[in-house]
Amino acid sequence: MSIIEVKNLNKAYNGTQAVRGITFSVEKGEIYGILGPNGAGKTTTLEILEGLKSPDSGQAEMFGLEVAKNNGGIKKRIGVQLQHSEYLPALSLKELLELFAALYHKRVDSSELLNFVGLGSKVNSYVNELSGGQKQRFTLASALVNEPEVLFLDEPTTGLDPRARRDVWELIRQINSKGITVVLTTHYMEEAEYLCHRVAIMEQGKILKISEPKKLIEEIANTSQVSFFTSDNVEESWWKQVPEVEKVYSNYPKVILEINSLDSVSKILSVLKAHNVSFSGFSLKTATLEDVYLDLTGKEFESES
Ligand SMILES: Nc1ncnc2c1ncn2[C@@H]1O[C@H](COP(=O)(O)OP(=O)(O)OP(=O)(O)O)[C@@H](O)[C@H]1O
Numbered sequence: 001m002s003i004i005e006v007k008n009l010n011k012a013y014n015g016t017q018a019v020r021g022i023t024f025s026v027e028k029g030e031i032y033g034i035l036g037p038n039g040a041g042k043t044t045t046l047e048i049l050e051g052l053k054s055p056d057s058g059q060a061e062m063f064g065l066e067v068a069k070n071n072g073g074i075k076k077r078i079g080v081q082l083q084h085s086e087y088l089p090a091l092s093l094k095e096l097l098e099l100f101a102a103l104y105h106k107r108v109d110s111s112e113l114l115n116f117v118g119l120g121s122k123v124n125s126y127v128n129e130l131s132g133g134q135k136q137r138f139t140l141a142s143a144l145v146n147e148p149e150v151l152f153l154d155e156p157t158t159g160l161d162p163r164a165r166r167d168v169w170e171l172i173r174q175i176n177s178k179g180i181t182v183v184l185t186t187h188y189m190e191e192a193e194y195l196c197h198r199v200a201i202m203e204q205g206k207i208l209k210i211s212e213p214k215k216l217i218e219e220i221a222n223t224s225q226v227s228f229f230t231s232d233n234v235e236e237s238w239w240k241q242v243p244e245v246e247k248v249y250s251n252y253p254k255v256i257l258e259i260n261s262l263d264s265v266s267k268i269l270s271v272l273k274a275h276n277v278s279f280s281g282f283s284l285k286t287a288t289l290e291d292v293y294l295d296l297t298g299k300e301f302e303s304e305s
């Protein structure tokens with residue numbers, strides 16, 4: 001069942017066409033990623049769905065309701081983490097969460113929610129006392145005060161170190177495992193590949209492709225490469241017993257085998273062992289979502305905003 005339906009959506013800012021006729025839908029329970037470089041139109045798309053901006057034309061529906069006409073009702077059912085957020089500096093984390101909950105006429109167990117995002121010891125701290133990663137986790141907590149059905153995250157991990165990024169990823173997975181649908185934007189291919197059930201690749205206001213990360217990768221690259229270095233003799237005929245090996249390239253001292261299944265890696269190692277080949281630098285290269293992006297756009301993807 002789709003929880004979000006977008007059809008032919010358009011939005012321009014004084015002449016800049018930020019979103020150009022995009023169509024997509026998000027299923028209930030999905031983690032849906034919108035992937036694209038700076039200025040692609042990701043934030044604009046989210047802000048239309050969040051009811052913060054109105055589209056020039058096209059349809060945006062959530063829970064079967066038109067967003068523009070049901071703003072109030074929809075806002076109660078969604079959680080929003082903006083790309084940049086500011087908080088009242090005089091209030092502690094606990095007080096901020098209680099204030100946000102009150103805005104929704106809800107009560108919140110602020111200690112429990114802060115514990116959930118790993119900030120249990122910071123209940124009485126202030127936002128300006130938090131590190132970047134902690135602040136990001138606090139914005140997640142604040143987007144959850146109204147127990148939303150859909151959570152919108154605009155670049156949830158930009159600027160975080162790898163450890164903090166991983167913590168946020170695990171949190172997003174936990175949130176999703178409670179049945180909350182998540183729509184996020186990102187510049188990071190690994191993030192999309194790790195987290196998202198489906199991704200829409202967006203560039204210059206248009207969606208170039210929508211699919212599961214794994215399928216996108218398989219579509220552009222159905223082979224992987226195994227390579228190693230050796231000064232011993234390696235016969236091409238040996239590989240006949242490993243049918244997954246499609247091609248062999250020898251460029252002394254490097255040997256490259258193109259394989260169509262990762263199952264063959266252990267067989268390749270057995271063949272080398274059986275012939276007493278001594279080798280070094282054994283490596284496996286598989287395609288990533290980054291390769292898909294390069295293939296689609298012919299451009300290097302920006303990894304930072
Ligand atoms: N308030 C605004 N006024 C004028 N132009 C805007 C405004 N907001 C966005 N734009 C323009 O619309 C286009 C899309 O911007 P948007 O913020 O949606 O991109 P984005 O994909 O979120 O980029 P980023 O990865 O940098 O966050 C850009 O060309 C941007 O300059």
Ligand SMILES: [Mg+2]
Binds near residue numbers: 042043044
């Ligand atoms: Mg943005």
